[in-house]
Amino acid sequence: MTPIKTFAAAALLAAGLAPAAQAQVQSFSTPPQGSVWNTMASVISGEARKSAGMRLVVQPYGGNAQMMQAVNEALAEFSLNDVNDVITAVEGSGDYDSPMPNLRIVARVNPFPVGLYVKESSGLTSVADLEGRSVPSGWDAFPIARPHITAILAAGGIGWDDVDQVPVPELIRGSDDMASGRVDSAFFAVGGPKVAEVDASVGGVRFLSIDANDETLEKIREVRPAFYFSEVTPAPVRVGVGEPMMFVTWDNVLVAGAHVSEEQVQALLTVLFEQREAIGAAYPPLLALNLETAFKQFPGVEYHPGAVAFFEDRGVEMTSDE
Template sequence: MRPFAHRLLIAALPLSLLGAAVSHANDVELPSTMAWTAYGTNSSGYAQAVAIGNMLQNKYGASVRILPGDNDVSRMTPLKQGRVDLCACGIASYYGAEGVMMFADRDWGPQPLRVITTSTASFGLSLAVAGDLDVETPADLAGKRIAYIRGDDALNKGTEAYLAFGGLTWDDVERVDYPGYGRSFDGIIAGDVDASFTTTVTPPAQQLASSPRGVSWPVLDPNDEAGWERMAAVAPYFRPHEVTSGAGGISADNPLASASYPYPIVVANQDLDNAVAYGLIKAMQENYDDYKDNAPGAVGYALEYQDLQWVVPFHDAVVEYYKEVNVWTDEMQAHQDQLVARQDVLLTAWESFMQDAPSDDEAFATEWMEARATALSDAGFEPIFE
């Protein structure tokens, strides 16, 4: 449903030092040099950024410099500071736009982010469950031992969303804390815990599949409207997804009804030059065949895989492109307008809150989340995070 020879350039330059824009046929205008952040050099997100960069260099003479980052903050800080044009980020970009979790901090707050494009590939994001437990749906997780990864908000939110699909909360399972993601899979194999959140193609899931316990993945019935509503109330970025690659025998011939969200999510600041944003989306769509097979997951940038009613607003110039190719509808525009209005509420609430914010860090986060929820509720929006 809804995959590397490369020239590695890791030094990001301030945007003020980038070369002059270069113009090309078909209304694609890009700077001679761009800087992006991405996941680490061994990640599929980094490989995709390299593949796209090679295409932009070959087709338009635009050199892409990639700065790998080990965590969400290191990837998003250069974007916040204006030192890079884009971030090939994960779901933390949504948390940043909302000003929650690690971004409920006096140095961050809600970020005025805009989506350029996303990739949704063949894998899913799910709870990997020990295969010896006969867990078929999220509801079957009741009473099971579920991993909680300290310091990893995204993984824990994913677990919470799967529990919600099954009508469960953390109170209905036995929470087992781990200091890291990899350790939790060691725990499943050792019999100390029963499930941990991951992608279906990750090496730890493959290792679990090869262990005596094996691996299973809860089925998410795409027709279970109540389940999807409960999941969306916790993590609205999940979408139904037919998974065709993953540990435990998932394939195109043996697909899994599950969930996913885009990775990477290529975001820019709201004020990225319109010509650059427009040039990027046009170049990536019109030259898709030139990079789609050059990195794992790059097939996910196809137009058919773009969720045009997701949870972070698109850049205005990207919207203009989708209008030009006749895929943008009035319903999509109404959704976009709601997302922009929501972000305006958040930015106004942050500005007001910071005028008299508490100095204590714990109190700061608590009071900001309260102020945020109040502002959103008063404007008719669901706070989602409270």
């Protein structure tokens, strides 16, 4: 038995589930508790239990590769992830040693703009201004940040060779190092609570602007094929965004295994869109759920047939960025 199978079996036994009950329980594989995807899965699962009687539980794993492996090997039914990471998992490229052919897209959930931010007092205003300055690198405990920062730098017209690379292990440490002055910039998603914390501790932060045009779009899609640009406007929760700005963006997607039945997929999709207001009240970023934009085409990945039937039954056509 592989380590991940042993872990999953132990988790079920620890929950005291009899074999008959195990067959009825569905699980969401996520990163550790406190992560965005764990929070989102917890909210969605809670609503599915409440409004539809679904027996959905959240099962945290050590990182993206483990949670995708759980779905691919039928140890979990659902997960949430950056669609670019799903694409690389299916391919067996990037941080994935072998292909995971059993992953299926269920729905686009919400856009996720990301950027590099700095202290307001730094005087830096654009990513291009980081030339010769320090940028967090390494990311051994959060490798998904590497391609994201690569794309942000490219959208600013520079690359890793143009900056001073300072190793950081993961997101929270990277922001703490920027606050302390160890590194000039930090990487985070727009609206992240950590950004607000740093803003309060250093007297103000700002996200750095990028050049969002056809040339830089081509460059960021060389890094990850489903990156795109989106405009973000100021709002109290969007600390560091003082004016309308363009950001490198990915889509969070709901993922299912090929082993999951069409009925199970359609039941969860029904909860997502019929209970959108309740889900969004529990976690406001999920108010971005939109039936009309949830069936989006992505390169290199398939939709689950249950999802295809769900959207077709509701007259929703597939969209794309093109």
